[in-house]
Amino acid sequence: DAGVTQSPTHLIKTRGQQVTLRCSPKSGHDTVSWYQQALGQGPQFIFQYYEEEERQRGNFPDRFSGHQFPNYSSELNVNALLLGDSALYLCASSLTTGEAFFGQGTRLTVV
Amino acid sequence: AQSVTQPDIHITVSEGASLELRCNYSYGATPYLFWYVQSPGQGLQLLLKYFSGDTLVQGIKGFEAEFKRSQSSFNLRKPSVHWSDAAEYFCAVAFDGSYKLIFGSGTRLLVRP
Numbered sequence: 001d002a003g004v005t006q007s008p009t010h011l012i013k014t015r016g017q018q019v020t021l022r023c024s025p026k027s028g029h030d031t032v033s034w035y036q037q038a039l040g041q042g043p044q045f046i047f048q049y050y051e052e053e054e055r056q057r058g059n060f061p062d063r064f065s066g067h068q069f070p071n072y073s074s075e076l077n078v079n080a081l082l083l084g085d086s087a088l089y090l091c092a093s094s095l096t097t098g099e100a101f102f103g104q105g106t107r108l109t110v111v
Numbered sequence: 112a113q114s115v116t117q118p119d120i121h122i123t124v125s126e127g128a129s130l131e132l133r134c135n136y137s138y139g140a141t142p143y144l145f146w147y148v149q150s151p152g153q154g155l156q157l158l159l160k161y162f163s164g165d166t167l168v169q170g171i172k173g174f175e176a177e178f179k180r181s182q183s184s185f186n187l188r189k190p191s192v193h194w195s196d197a198a199e200y201f202c203a204v205a206f207d208g209s210y211k212l213i214f215g216s217g218t219r220l221l222v223r224p
Contacts, residue, residue, distance in 0.1 A: 004154075033211070042115075042201050042214030043155070056210045090154060092212075099145070100212060102155040 002027075004093050004103035012109045013081050021076040021106045025093030031055075032074040033100060034066060035090040043090055049074055078108075086110045113137050115204050117215035124192050125223045132187040132218050134202030141207035144185040146176055149199045149217075158200075161185065172196070197222045 005024045013019050025032050031050045035043035045058035049068035063079045072093075078085055086109050092100035114137045124130055136142060143162050147155040159170025166178040176187045185202060199219050203212040 031210075035212075035214075040216075042203075042216045043212075045211035045213070048210050058211060092155075099157055099160055101157070102147075104154040107152075 004091055004101050006089075006091050006103040006106050008106060009104065010107045010109075012111060015081055015083060015110055017081050018077065018079045019081060019108060021078075021089050021091075021108070023074045023076070023091030023093075023103060025072050025074070025091075026101050029093035029095055029101070030072050031094045032068055032072065033092045033094070034074070034076045035092065036060070037088040037090055037105070039087070046076070081110045083110050113204070113206055113213055115202055115213050115215040117200075117202055117218050119218045120216070121219045121221065123221040123223060126194050127191050130187075130189045130192045130196070130220070132200050132202075132220070134185045134187065134215060136183050136185070136202075136204045136213075143205040143207075144176070144178060145203040145205075145212065146170065146174070146185070146187045147201045147203060147214075148172075149201065151198075155201065158187070192220075192222055194222045194224065196220060 007022045033048040034046040037043040046060050047057040048055045052068045065077045068074045088105040090105045091103045094100045116135045145160045146158040149155050158174050159168050161168050161178045169175050174189050178185050199217045201217045202215045
């Protein structure tokens, strides 16, 4: 079992650009959550997807959007990137409300 | 607002010494409680969790935590720290009816040889 896999591991974008991050959940898991972890901070909940729909959302602007595919994998899209969007983006998968398993994260740097 | 507090930003202990990391959460009914560990540049690994039942829970790597409802606390302990335990530790809470984890700001553990 490969666990939760995220791609890419690192990327650099310019302000105003758009970015797409990808996540494959742990085998058998049907729920994917995304978190943003700024340097020196704890992760902040962005949103959760279940059955291809956004089930709950944190305090993030509409520039942050997502998608879940029939195979439960997920994408996080961020539009109009700001310098403040630089962070480690973590994907977590779970079985509905079970414990969350985290991927290694994608380090996004906005310049 | 619901929140999690980890009052210690850094803790330094000697290898072989005991460890206690503190975690307090704001009032909320039926909390689900977690401790995660994060090594530099890595994702989060679950150490242990509390959903209900016995308030003293055992986790991986020799860690344990005790839930005290009256103090709204879920402190993490280890009787003898190893150099490999040096990492960032996060306490997290999920409140009944919510699917999101609320994390504390973390405690960085340094281990002296």
